[in-house]
Amino acid sequence: MDTFLGLDATLLARIQFGFTVSFHFIFPAISIGLASYLAVLNGLYLWKGNDTYLRLFNYWVKIFAICFAMGVVSGIVMSYQFGTNWSGFSDLAGPVVGPLMAYEVLTAFFLEAGFLGIMLFGRRKVGPGLHMFATLMVAVGTAISATWILSVNSWMQTPQGFSMNEAGQFVPEDWWAIVFTPSFPYRLAHTLTATYLTTAFLVGGVAAWHLLRGGQANPGVRRMFSMAMWMIVVTAPLQVVLGHEHGLNTLEYQPAKIAAMEGHFESHPDGAPLILFGIPDQAAQEMRYELSIPNLSSVIFGKGWTGALPGLDTVAPEDQPPVAVVFWSFRVMVGLGFLMLGMGAWALWTRLRGDLYASPWLHRAAVLMGPSGLVAVIAGWITTEVGRQPYVVYGALRTADAVSPLGADAVGWSLMAFIVIYFTVFGAGVLYILRLMSHPPEAGEHGARVEPGPIRSAGLTPQQQYPGRGNPSADPAE
Known part of the structure; x- marks a missing residue:
């Protein structure tokens, strides 16, 4: 049998996909939760006018942006593996899995990408209302993305709504059954809560x-x-x-x-x-x-x-x-x-x-x-x-x-390359995130100062227009 370090090509392909998806899963697990946390922080800042929440928003939004970017990059690498290491799966299950993955891009990724720039850089340009809406859309987009991905995974775990053609391909028969499989609601709730x-x-x-x-x-x-x-x-x-x-x-x-x-x-x-x-x-x-x-x-x-x-x-x-x-x-x-x-x-x-x-x-x-x-x-x-x-x-x-x-050699050496590259590139990203976390949120957190024009039009006080001055951090909820 063709092997690499005693492992056959199938096991090596599984290890390679498991390695890359493990790296990938770390970043969406953070960015999905952080997106909702940022929406809560931004909403509390606009509601209470307490710049502590704005300071926290500016502190965590930088970490969110890095996790989001690394999640996107690592996810693209995973998608290529469907064609390189799992061509049989792509051929046979593609009629079902392909459209579901496309729906994730059309509904979730476009939503996230469309509003991410406004969320990161638009507070002083679009006003608090639209900036809050953009922040919510990014949070909603991350949840929708998880929904479609978990729909795909749930169908692979509890498949239904299909027939098989003469070539052995899965042919969709009932898209409602395909999307809403018996395990889907449990898997979605469990993963989002996680x-x-x-x-x-x-x-x-x-x-x-x-x-x-x-x-x-x-x-x-x-x-x-x-x-x-x-x-x-x-x-x-x-x-x-x-x-x-x-x-x-x-x-x-x-x-x-x-x-x-x-x-x-x-x-x-x-x-x-x-x-x-x-x-x-x-x-x-x-x-x-x-x-x-x-x-x-x-x-x-x-x-x-x-x-x-x-x-x-x-x-x-x-x-x-x-x-x-x-x-x-x-x-x-x-x-x-x-x-x-x-x-x-x-x-x-x-x-x-x-x-x-x-x-x-x-x-x-x-x-x-x-x-x-x-x-x-x-x-x-x-x-x-x-x-x-x-x-x-x-x-x-x-x-x-x-x-x-x-051959096992082809998969094995590409796995070695993935290990070296991932630990180098994503390791550097993780180190930078830890560096950002190493300092506490301060009054001078970048982006905390808000232009007075759009804020004044929202009816906020001068204290809220210029966070960090005076004593806005006195919060009775502390």
Whole structure:
């Protein structure tokens, strides 16, 4: 067999796509949440006239712009791989996937691109009303983009609304069924909430860093830490509920994925245990060194104490996903989810005690948890995509039939090139973002001064026309 470092071309193509999409997913996970956060900050500034919100807007909009740009660039690279490494998928699934991807460009990307320049540079040129509208449109555009991409992914996970022609191509028959597959609403809600939670932990981690460095007197630092902690309190429990509902849907339509996530090599007709930890041995079809709670998995999935759950013994070995990867990535995601819940409860407790800005251990924990949302979304994506194997379109198109007829050397060396280039280019971008985050939002934050003409026409006071003068940062909500 043609191999590169012992790996065949199909596995190398999967690794290459997984590597590039992992890099890509980081930036939309931030930009989707940040776009909504910026819209909230801008709206609060226009409503309250408090320049703390404008200062925060100008602080985070630069980070958003860089993440947005790197997300676009990394997304273009992914699209090229459909033609280079996955020509079989493009040929056979293109009649369904192609139009959905085009709708994403026509409705979402054009909306984002059309209003992004106004959002970034137009405050002093178009007036506060149109600038606020542009900011909202960018936020809406990021959500619409995620909607179409998740529609594509959901169809690949739970395909419907198609027929097969003589060439083996997927022919669309019912576009409503294609777009709104059984897993789509759960996947959309779970992913969008994950982006908001990711942003909350990122913002909270940056604010906590500056609080630890003596920023308690900075109203911008205090405000963004408070807003981030409120967001965590709300979205962390919501994400647990949405994740549970998504799991129930996955059990119905992809039981093999659930069996791999739970580590159930055997079916349990009288109640399945919740396996906390263990070492999956797929060759032997058993879980070694298992630490479990009897019957709890059946209870979690709504089957009752003695409810039956199918195991991987109901699936042919060649149709089973790689259990170890799915098992551990799922536990990383769930473990971080419970830590997020604890972080929200801790923040709420310190707020009620009046110590939100004077609790160094909470701030240290917030700094450590800053990147946790990014790790969780990557772990969740790995769980979802690897759990679908060995299919690229679940139950209808095997991954081996979707890959391009390339040699392992060609794919392997291009993977090496991707690794070097990505870590160089995107590593530089990440370092620049960290540099921007290293200083707190100050009164002199670039772009904070607003031209008096359009603002005066909106009926704002001189204090609001010239933010940073006087004492506009005194906010009773602090």
